[in-house]
Amino acid sequence: MSYPKIALIGADGQLGTDLLAHLKSKTEVAPLYYPDFDLTQPETAKSILTDLKSDIVINTAAFNRVDECEDNPEEALALNTLAVRDLSLTCRDLGLVLVHFSTDYVFNGNKRAPYIEMDEAAPLSVYGVSKLAGEFFVSSIVPCHFIIRTCGLYGAAGCWGKGNNFVDTMVSLADNGKPLRIVDDQWITPTSTWELADKVIELLGHEKYGLYHLTNEGECTWYGFAQEIFLLLGKLPDVIPVDSATYGAKAPRPAYSVLENKRAKDLGLSDFSHWKHALKDYLIKKGHI
Numbered sequence: 001m002s003y004p005k006i007a008l009i010g011a012d013g014q015l016g017t018d019l020l021a022h023l024k025s026k027t028e029v030a031p032l033y034y035p036d037f038d039l040t041q042p043e044t045a046k047s048i049l050t051d052l053k054s055d056i057v058i059n060t061a062a063f064n065r066v067d068e069c070e071d072n073p074e075e076a077l078a079l080n081t082l083a084v085r086d087l088s089l090t091c092r093d094l095g096l097v098l099v100h101f102s103t104d105y106v107f108n109g110n111k112r113a114p115y116i117e118m119d120e121a122a123p124l125s126v127y128g129v130s131k132l133a134g135e136f137f138v139s140s141i142v143p144c145h146f147i148i149r150t151c152g153l154y155g156a157a158g159c160w161g162k163g164n165n166f167v168d169t170m171v172s173l174a175d176n177g178k179p180l181r182i183v184d185d186q187w188i189t190p191t192s193t194w195e196l197a198d199k200v201i202e203l204l205g206h207e208k209y210g211l212y213h214l215t216n217e218g219e220c221t222w223y224g225f226a227q228e229i230f231l232l233l234g235k236l237p238d239v240i241p242v243d244s245a246t247y248g249a250k251a252p253r254p255a256y257s258v259l260e261n262k263r264a265k266d267l268g269l270s271d272f273s274h275w276k277h278a279l280k281d282y283l284i285k286k287g288h289i
């Protein structure tokens with residue numbers, strides 16, 4: 001299948017890197033890198049996108065250091081909300097499809113069962129609020145949009161915004177001999193950006209616009225995630241499960257933010273693998289096992 005021309009914002013980020021790798025072989029893609037392309041500079045961003053004459057814009061950029069967002073709400077809102085509003089206006093004016101990414105942290109976790117797209121969002125943190133507000137702008141301004149909520153990303157490029165991803169952090173701590181305290185009361189689905197990128201491209205072929213949840217299958221706590229990483233690595237560090245209150249992160253996080261890929265399944269998109277399978281693939285690809 002052939003795809004139209006795509007402009008990719010955040011092309012050297014964790015998800016952006018894998019999207020670029022997948023897209024390159026399928027279509028013409030224009031990677032956009034910060035700071036040459038800065039979403040918080042709407043006039044310049046609009047003029048670059050106008051000159052590019054792409055058909056689709058994919059936005060992976062975000063201020064995603066969740067704890068820092070609590071102290072810097074202006075910065076979080078600037079990139080996750082207001083820049084997304086301006087990008088949405090540009091896409092509307094130029095008649096472009098906008099593909100935008102959001103987060104499981106738009107939910108408060110009270111449901112204690114996988115969230116579907118129709119469930120009510122009620123974010124607990126500044127990050128969650130800023131991302132949900134970004135979603136509102138996309139859905140109300142851009143006629144042809146995909147909003148893709150995902151969860152617990154890890155990819156070969158590492159998360160630029162956070163400095164690293166959870167898997168690589170665990171790999172680097174496996175041998176340091178110190179006990180590791182890992183949160184055991186927040187349920188998530190670890191998701192491979194390699195696999196997510198593949199599904200996003202499949203979704204683009206359908207032109208069924210709207211809100212989608214896209215994650216790997218299954219669920220675990222961060223502690224369970226770490227245990228599986230160490231099991232696959234064949235390492236036995238001292239890992240101590242702790243609750244969120246004891247861990248003491250600045251931003252409140254949902255106790256349960258597993259997403260159900262309901263709309264993707266209804267559409268007939270091919271299934272994601274179980275998170276343990278995707279994790280093993282990742283560790284093999286990175287040469288850790």
Ligand SMILES: NC(=O)c1ccc[n+]([C@@H]2O[C@H](COP(=O)([O-])OP(=O)(O)OC[C@H]3O[C@@H](n4cnc5c(N)ncnc54)[C@H](OP(=O)(O)O)[C@@H]3O)[C@@H](O)[C@H]2O)c1
Pocket residue numbers: 009010011012013014015016033034035037038039040059060061062064079101102103104131149150151152153154158159160161162
């Ligand atoms: N990471 C997760 O666990 C997770 C979970 C759920 C949802 N999400 C969502 O998934 C998306 C992708 O996340 P990710 O992990 O791939 O993030 P990431 O690795 O931090 O990548 C973000 C990209 O955006 C670029 N960027 C930063 N500020 C920019 C600006 N002002 N203008 C244009 N580009 C800018 C970054 O460039 P520089 O590196 O040069 O700053 C980087 O290339 C985000 O929307 C995020 O909210 C992530």
